[in-house]
Amino acid sequence: MGDNRQDQIEALQALADYTGRLNTAMEAVAKELCSQKEEDTDEFLKQIIEGINWSIQVVNGTLEFINEDETKLDKEEINDRVLAFSRAYQSGNDKVCGFALINLIPIFKKIHEVASQY
Numbered sequence: 001m002g003d004n005r006q007d008q009i010e011a012l013q014a015l016a017d018y019t020g021r022l023n024t025a026m027e028a029v030a031k032e033l034c035s036q037k038e039e040d041t042d043e044f045l046k047q048i049i050e051g052i053n054w055s056i057q058v059v060n061g062t063l064e065f066i067n068e069d070e071t072k073l074d075k076e077e078i079n080d081r082v083l084a085f086s087r088a089y090q091s092g093n094d095k096v097c098g099f100a101l102i103n104l105i106p107i108f109k110k111i112h113e114v115a116s117q118y
Helices: 005-034 041-066 075-091 094-115
Strands: none
Touching: 005 041, 005 094, 041 075, 041 094, 075 094
16 A cells, blocks of 8 residues: 555545445354354355455555554454454354354444544
């Protein structure tokens, strides 16, 4: 992203649009993982993981800009929850993964809220 503020603003606008949809998908898949898994849940989860990864890349590329005047997003908190979700996913236990995804959703709601300010 570099120092180009306009590029960062455009990336955050794309992130705001994307995380709005991603949060809805995360909630749906978390529910399926915790209760009744559907035939396409695993594929849907893989798409969500790709979306999480892309979103984190955008956050990492714009975090200095986002937190320029005040800390709006806490990098350590984001990393802790993403790593917890990653470990849960790697465990292969659907319920554990679902609960870790539920725990990640508030972080992505915050990312959405912050990105929506641009």
